[in-house]
Amino acid sequence: MSTTTTAPDARRGGGSSSRQVVRSTLFILEQLVSKDFKLKYRRSVLGVLWSVLNPLLMMAVMTLVFSNMFKFPIENYPLYLILGTVLFQLMSDATNGAMGSIIASASLIKKVRVQKAVFPVEKALFALVNFALSLIAVAAVMVFFHVVPTFSMIALPLLLVYVLVFSIGIGLALSALSVFFRDVMHLWGVVMMAWNYLTPIFWPQDLAALAATVSNDGVMHALVTIEHFNPMYHYVIYFRDIMMYGTIPGLHMNLVCAAFAVITLAVGIVIFRKTQHKFILYI
Amino acid sequence: MTTEQRGAGAPEASVTGGAKPSQDDRDVIVDVQHVSMIFNIASERLNSLKEYFIKIMRHELMFKEFKALDDITFQVRRGDVFGLVGTNGSGKSTMLKIIAGVLEPSSGTCRVRGTIAPLIELGAGFDMELTARENIYLNGALLGYSRAFIDEHFDEIVDFAELRDFLDMPLKNYSSGMVARIAFSIATATKPDLLIVDETLSVGDYLFQKKCEERIQSLINDAHVTVMLVSHSTEQVERMCDRAVWIEKGKMRMLGDTDEVLRAYSSLGD
Incomplete structure (x- = not known):
């Protein structure tokens, strides 16, 4: 029951130390990201522009709708909105991209022995490009509301690591599952929508402030419980803290965020490793 | 060896003599x-x-x-x-x-x-929207080459495929024969x-x-x-x-x- 190949991933002469494998995997990742970047943004000025405009337009629509409907007591509401949408979009792009990545690379996986995990990981990393561009939109909104950036923004890379590790974990699991059941892809759209509403993107992240507007105690109680276990709740709060409130979250918050990320990644890796040898039979 | x-009842398949004498001492590559x-x-x-x-x-x-x-x-x-x-x-x-x-x-x-x-089978590992130059690096990476190795052998790959004039043209404009040439050229660079x-x-x-x-x-x-x-x-x-x-x-x-x-x-x- 085994196919043994010595030097599986380093086809170019020499032995295959693990360092060499890591280097060649990084090179593949780099090439794939650069491929996606060229495909999406080359020869389309609008491609870059859309990545900036999209969150701005979303923000405008949501501000129009929600500031008239609910009147939440939130300062700089459009900025509050755009920070939430942009961060959630990062997770959404990363997981959606990763989900179809194995199926899309079918022709390659059937022929060449490559680390299959590079495909979902690459898609998750690529979502960062879009995120970076939408930060331009965030910056514009900050200027508009005279929100001065503070020193606390240096924690942004740390937050991005949390969110990406978390997304890669989900992406690995989804990409493996969608090989066997294609309708995972449809299901995930619904999950994302529900998740979006359950995350304080347009409603107050301060649950006490929210309780004042919700009359039903039972609903409120359920929501508080859910938010405890909603990683995106913590990530969105983290993002707003460093971007608009000028505070760096404490050690406890960082540990919670890191724990969510690491546990999800571990689960994703287990699912992926258990199933990857069967991919070829289903793609 | x-x-x-x-044979499953195949009349024409007969046991033939050893192709090579059994004292063949070359390395077994595929076993x-x-x-x-x-x-x-x-x-x-x-x-x-x-x-x-x-x-x-x-x-x-x-x-x-x-x-x-x-x-x-x-x-x-x-x-x-x-x-x-x-x-x-x-x-x-x-x-x-x-x-x-x-x-x-x-x-x-x-x-x-x-x-x-x-x-690699035609098309696998290539992206038709990318140029030949970009595909050489992409495909090389997937085959396990390092960047230095591709840099070093780039001219050799291009010359063998005889596609120097079309290097910066998207692959979708290539004929299937041209794509095959690139594929072969990359795979045999090593x-x-x-x-x-x-x-x-x-x-x-x-x-x-x-x-x-x-x-x-x-x-x-x-x-x-x-x-x-x-x-x-x-x-x-x-x-x-x-x-x-x-x-x-x-x-x-x-x-x-x-x-x-x-x-x-x-x-x-x-």
């Missing part, structure tokens, strides 16, 4: 021992969770076993040019996938010593221990085919590369290979010198 024959590959073919293809659960509930989830390969054993030694022949659907590609390491056999073992360079050639050659025009064969020949002669060639074209196998195995409906029919195997193989249609 033994010559084996596992296939009793490899069988069994696929579970669901009576219908189930791609959705709903269908799957309905079938499970009704106990209708039936699998048919299909033996794509049945107890295949052969060895390929360093410097061999080894042909794999058989009719469509006989299991050649499955065998190659197992050797390339992308498919795990259901039973038996397959060991490959050293590095493998597979000639000196692998084992080169797997899977009918890719039949795409280019005859001049390029000749050039490819010459390149393979020089890899064999100068770098002692071992080659596995899969083809329907008995002519090509005859011209290039010194040993061959004939697989028919997943069973090994014959292993030995190319001439003998091909003689038996071509009498199949008579």
Whole structure:
């Protein structure tokens, strides 16, 4: 029951130390990201522009709708909105991209022995490009509301690591599952929508402030419980803290965020490793 | 090295004498021992969770076993040019996938010593929207080359494919023959221990085919590369290979010198 190949991933002469494998995997990742970047943004000025405009337009629509409907007591509401949408979009792009990545690379996986995990990981990393561009939109909104950036923004890379590790974990699991059941892809759209509403993107992240507007105690109680276990709740709060409130979250918050990320990644890796040898039979 | 024959009542397949004397002491590059590959073919293809659960509930989830390969054993030694022949659907590609390491056999073992360079099927690993230059790096990365290696061999790859004038043109504007040339050129930039050639050659025009064969020949002669060639074209196998195995409906029919195997193989249609 085994196919043994010595030097599986380093086809170019020499032995295959693990360092060499890591280097060649990084090179593949780099090439794939650069491929996606060229495909999406080359020869389309609008491609870059859309990545900036999209969150701005979303923000405008949501501000129009929600500031008239609910009147939440939130300062700089459009900025509050755009920070939430942009961060959630990062997770959404990363997981959606990763989900179809194995199926899309079918022709390659059937022929060449490559680390299959590079495909979902690459898609998750690529979502960062879009995120970076939408930060331009965030910056514009900050200027508009005279929100001065503070020193606390240096924690942004740390937050991005949390969110990406978390997304890669989900992406690995989804990409493996969608090989066997294609309708995972449809299901995930619904999950994302529900998740979006359950995350304080347009409603107050301060649950006490929210309780004042919700009359039903039972609903409120359920929501508080859910938010405890909603990683995106913590990530969105983290993002707003460093971007608009000028505070760096404490050690406890960082540990919670890191724990969510690491546990999800571990689960994703287990699912992926258990199933990857069967991919070829289903793609 | 033994010559084996596992014919299933095949009158034309006879046990032939050893192709090479058994005291052959060259390295074994590919060692296939009793490899069988069994696929579970669901009576219908189930791609959705709903269908799957309905079938499970009704106990209708039936699998048919299909033996794509049945107890295949052969060895390929360093410097061999080894042909794999058989009719469509006989299991050649499955065998190659197992050797390339992308498919795990259901039973038996397959060991490959050293590095493998597979000639990728047309289009796989290429992105048609990217230019040839970009595809060379992308494809090279997927084949396990380092950036330095590609930089160093870039001109060589381009010159061999004879596509210097079209380097910055998207691949979608290329003809299939041109794509095949690039693919071949990239895959043979390295000196692998084992080169797997899977009918890719039949795409280019005859001049390029000749050039490819010459390149393979020089890899064999100068770098002692071992080659596995899969083809329907008995002519090509005859011209290039010194040993061959004939697989028919997943069973090994014959292993030995190319001439003998091909003689038996071509009498199949008579």
